[in-house]
Every structure is written in C-alpha cells, then in structure tokens.
Amino acid sequence: MKTKDxxxxxxxxxxxxxxxxxxxxVDFISVPALSGSLGILPKHVPIITKLKIGILKVVNDGQQxxxxxxxxxxxxxGMLARVLTERAIITEYDSRxxxxxxxxxxxxxxxxxxxxxxxxxxAIAELKNLRS
Amino acid sequence: MEKSEDIRNRIKSISGTRKITKAMEMIxxxxxxxxxxxxxxxRDFIDGIEKVIMDIACFSGSIENPLLAEPENDNxxxxxxxxxxxGLCGGYNVNVIRLIEKTVKAFKxxxxxxxxxxxxxxxxxxxxxAGYKIEKVYENLSDYPKFLDAREISKELMSRFLSGExxxxxxxxxxxxxxxxxxxxxxxxxxxxxxxxxxYGSSVTGGDFAGFINRYGKKIAAVASSQDDGAxxxxxxxxxxxxxxxxxxxxxxxxxxxxxxxHDVLGSMLPEYVYSVVxxxxxxxxxxxxxxxxxxxxxxxxxxxxxxxDLNLMYHRARQQQITMEISEIVSGYDLFASAGGN
Numbered sequence: 001m002k003t004k005d006x007x008x009x010x011x012x013x014x015x016x017x018x019x020x021x022x023x024x025x026v027d028f029i030s031v032p033a034l035s036g037s038l039g040i041l042p043k044h045v046p047i048i049t050k051l052k053i054g055i056l057k058v059v060n061d062g063q064q065x066x067x068x069x070x071x072x073x074x075x076x077x078g079m080l081a082r083v084l085t086e087r088a089i090i091t092e093y094d095s096r097x098x099x100x101x102x103x104x105x106x107x108x109x110x111x112x113x114x115x116x117x118x119x120x121x122x123a124i125a126e127l128k129n130l131r132s
Numbered sequence: 133m134e135k136s137e138d139i140r141n142r143i144k145s146i147s148g149t150r151k152i153t154k155a156m157e158m159i160x161x162x163x164x165x166x167x168x169x170x171x172x173x174x175r176d177f178i179d180g181i182e183k184v185i186m187d188i189a190c191f192s193g194s195i196e197n198p199l200l201a202e203p204e205n206d207n208x209x210x211x212x213x214x215x216x217x218x219g220l221c222g223g224y225n226v227n228v229i230r231l232i233e234k235t236v237k238a239f240k241x242x243x244x245x246x247x248x249x250x251x252x253x254x255x256x257x258x259x260x261x262a263g264y265k266i267e268k269v270y271e272n273l274s275d276y277p278k279f280l281d282a283r284e285i286s287k288e289l290m291s292r293f294l295s296g297e298x299x300x301x302x303x304x305x306x307x308x309x310x311x312x313x314x315x316x317x318x319x320x321x322x323x324x325x326x327x328x329x330x331x332y333g334s335s336v337t338g339g340d341f342a343g344f345i346n347r348y349g350k351k352i353a354a355v356a357s358s359q360d361d362g363a364x365x366x367x368x369x370x371x372x373x374x375x376x377x378x379x380x381x382x383x384x385x386x387x388x389x390x391x392x393x394x395h396d397v398l399g400s401m402l403p404e405y406v407y408s409v410v411x412x413x414x415x416x417x418x419x420x421x422x423x424x425x426x427x428x429x430x431x432x433x434x435x436x437x438x439x440x441x442d443l444n445l446m447y448h449r450a451r452q453q454q455i456t457m458e459i460s461e462i463v464s465g466y467d468l469f470a471s472a473g474g475n
Contacts (some may be wrong), residue, residue, distance in 0.1 A: 015177045017279045017408050018170070033391050046191075048184060049391035050400055073401055075184045077388070084180050084404070086279070121288070125268075 008042045012058060012081040014067055014088050021088040022058070022067055029081055030057040031074050038074075046077040051085060053103050055096050066091045068099035070107050136450040143443045150436035153429045156220065160426035164311055167419035171308065174412045181405045188398060191388055199290070199324050199402045203299035209239050210247045210267075210289065210298040212321075214305040214417045215255030217274045221421050222428035224306060224314070225254045231316040232304045236264070247298060251285075251414075274418055282411035286321075290406060293322040308416040311423035319413065324402060 009025040029040040032054025040047075051074055056067045072085030087106065091099040189195045213232035215225050232248075232255070239246045250256050251270045259266055268288075273281055292298050301322040306314050390397050 013180070015180050017174055017177045017411050019173050020176055035391055038391075045387070045389055046187075047389040047391065048188065048397050049389075050397060073181075073184060073397065073404070075187065077187055082180050082184060084177065084184065121268075 008079075009060075010040065010042050010076070010079055010081050012083065014056070014069070014083040014085070016085055016088050021090060022065070024058075024060065026058040026060040028059040029076075031083075032056060032069065033074065040076050040081065042079060044076055046075075048073065048075045048077075050074075051083070053100065053107060055091070055100065056083060056088075064093070066093060066096055066099075068096070068103050070103045134446070134450060136447055136454055139443055139447040139450055143440055143447065146436050146440050146443065150433055150440065153432040153436060157426055157429035157433060160422050160429060161311075164419060164422045164426060167415065167422055168308075171412070171415050171419055174408065174415055178405070178408045178412050181401065181408060185398075185401060185405060188388070188394070188401075192394060195398055197398055197402055198294055199322065199406070202323055206244070206299040208245050208247065208298045208300075210249065210292065210301045211236055211239070212249045212251070212285075212289070212301065212303045213255050213259075214303065214413065215250065215252035215258075216417075216421045217253045217271060219254060220428060221425035222431075224421050224424035225252075225258075228304060228306050228316045229255055229258050231318070232259075233262075235302065235304055235318060251417075273414060274421055277411065277414035277418055279407070279411050282414055283407045286403070286406045286410040289321060290403060298322075303410075303413060305413050305417045306420035308419040308423065311426055314420040314423060321406065321409070324406065 009027060010029060012022065012024060012026050012029060013020065014022040027042070031038040031040060031049065032052055033049040034052050035049075037054075038047075038049065051069055051072045053070050054068075056069050058065045058067070067083075068089040068091050069083060069085040070087040072083065074084075075082045087103060089099050089103065185195075211232060213228065215228055215232075219225065232250075236246050236248060247267050248259065248264055249268045249270075250259060250266050251273055253271050256266060256269045256271070270281075270285060289298075289301050293301055300320065303319045303321050304316065305319070307317045308314050388394075
C-alpha cells in the first residue's frame, strides 16, 4: 500500500475481541507463527498462519515496536496484514520476557477456568438428573 | 379532598422514587457509552475474522468443515434465548421473551424437537412459570459479559452440534441500533452461515454461503481497488486478482500459503469466529438492556415530575382550603361569642 510520501508499506492491524491494539503502516513484520518466526516484507506472497504465544515485531522507518500476542491468526494479503488474537500487549524490548510470562500465565489461568467451569457444569447437570 | 399532610407525604415518597429513577438513568447513560465502544471493538474483530474466512473461501475454491455443513435432517433444534437478569428496563425482556416463545412454538408446530437454553434470570423465571423445560440457564452475564463467558457458552453448543445431539442452533437476542432503538432478532449459530444469518420473524432458513461469497466479493473488490497500490484489482467472487504487468492486464489466481495447513487454519478459525460472534451478541444484548433501562428510567423520572407538579397544586389547594376553613371557624366562633356576650 502506498503511503502519502509514496513509499511501499504494509498496513497492519492488531485486533483482539476487546480492543484494537495497534494500527499503522510498517516496513517489516516478524510474526510468531506456529512453525517458527516468519518475516513479512511488502509484496510477500499471501499467507494465513496460526500464531503461538510470542512477540510480534513491527519495524517502521527503523523504529521497532514489540507486541505480545496470545494465539490466534495472521493473514497477509494485498499489502494488508491482519493479526487476530485473543490478547495482545504492546511492550518494550527489555520487558519482552515478562510480557510473554504474563501472557502464558493468563492463558493457563483461562484454560484452567475453562476446565473448572466445565467440571462444575457437568456436576450441576448430574445433580439435576439425580433430583429428577 | 385529601388532607394536606397526606398529600405532603405522597410528594415525599414520589420525590424519593424520582431520585432513584434519575440515578438509575444516569448510571445507565454512563454504562451505555462503554457498551457502545465495546460493541464497535468486537465488530472490528468479527469483521476481521469474516474477511479472513472469506479470503480462504474465495481463493481456495471451496471450504469444508463440519461446522458449515447443512444437516441432513434438522429434527433437533436448540434455541438459546438471551434475556436480562434484572427488570426495570421497559419492554426489553417482554419483547425478547415473546420472540423466544414464538420461535419455540413455530419449531414445535413443524414437528421438531426443541431444546431451550436461557441466559438471564428474567427469562428463566418466565419460562419455568410457563411450564417449559429449560435445559440450561446462565446467569449474571448481562452486566459485563466477558470473552471467556462467550467461549464457554459457544464451546458447549458447538460440542452438542458436532456430536449430532442438536442439528441446528438458533439464538434469540436483541440487536442494538441506538439507545432508543433495538429489535429482537433470531440468528442461526450452527451450522455457520455468515450471509443471511440474521433472520427476522418466524421463518427460519439456512444461509446462502455461495451467494454471500458473490455479493461479498464484489463489495470487497471495490474496497480493495481503492485501497491497494493501483496495480491490483481483486474480484474475490471469481477468486482472481487483476494485476497490471507492464502494460498488460493479467488475471492471476493468488496462491495462499497456509501454515500449518488449510484444514488446520480453518479448523481453528471457525470456532474462534463462533466465540467472537457469541461475544458480540452478548455485548449487543447488554447494550440493548442498558439502553432500554435508560429510556424507561427517563420516562419514569418525567412521569414522577409530572405527578409531583400535580400533587403540589393539590397540596396548596388543600392547605388554602384548610386555612379558609379555620378562619371561617374562628370568625363564626367569635360571632357566636360576641352574640353570647351581647346578651
């Protein structure tokens, strides 16, 4: 996509169900894909990939931005990159590891809650069956 | 006529009620701004997922997944109704409950086995009282629905659909337009049908996925040609990209790379889509409830003010009448006394 100054840049949007975390024009994206880190430059082949918990890096005019993402999907097509993830946090280079830890912990808690809720619902259903 | 003291007591009690309704109106109006913002954010996410699914559908030719497959027989239908946990929100609950009841009856009339699940205490109370068998009730969701809640609910529905226990899942909820305008609607959740999934009234039809791709493709083509770098024009309905190479226009079929595979990507994206759709529905219901409460409380406050105005008038009349009566009693008493003294 051409910007006002005529440069070829990728438009990227990082979306979670709760908010739009990042939007802008960038020169390069590094994506934490399921099979490893993936670098995207303008005019890359269209790609859709699953994401793992990791750090997404975007570079614009030499300036780097780090965004922690927690699973989801990445699509690059027609100079537009879409990152659809459950949770995303903009972070600094030095605090990447803390962000990853935080995301992992939150993800584990979520999984635990899901598992616990499932068990509770099952128990309630069984109790109701017994009563009837 | 009522005594002035009684009227004063009534004014006091109505003023108290007005304070409560005014406070509720203010709380609702502050909540609705947040709710609207959350809807917009969630819509962006849902649009994003829809577009990615459409890209897969358009450029890979066809997509196959059990969640998209139309059932051979749809004898078992699950209706999920979304109501509020609390009242005092005008016709919100009544309207959506009426639609749920109508839908259940319409399916039963066509000989289908209908299972009912309810979100919200109001709906639960009504349907229990009316003698319906409710399979599952979710409560305390309407205040601040979270993505996790939506995931829980959709996971449960998805597992029932995939196991073949239910062949179709319909959600009845209130679609939010603005604080004063909301419509109870039906939406088919499973099998997933993106186009034509909002169904109004009692006729329930499956989605037209191919039709959606055609229409959606044309819409996207216009957006893409205006957004992209001029050399590309996409006609997603045909799955091709028009590219300008030198001075020749060529039709190319873009090859997507899928990581790990098309099947895996679609398999994880469709559930994600369902979670976000249910999350969006919960948010719309909450916003509708808050909007309805705000409007209802505004009307209640205005009515209270009107009553207080009338009662004030009555109070002053009664007070004046009492004073007049007292004066006339004193005067007649004095007259009596004077006439007795004169003798």
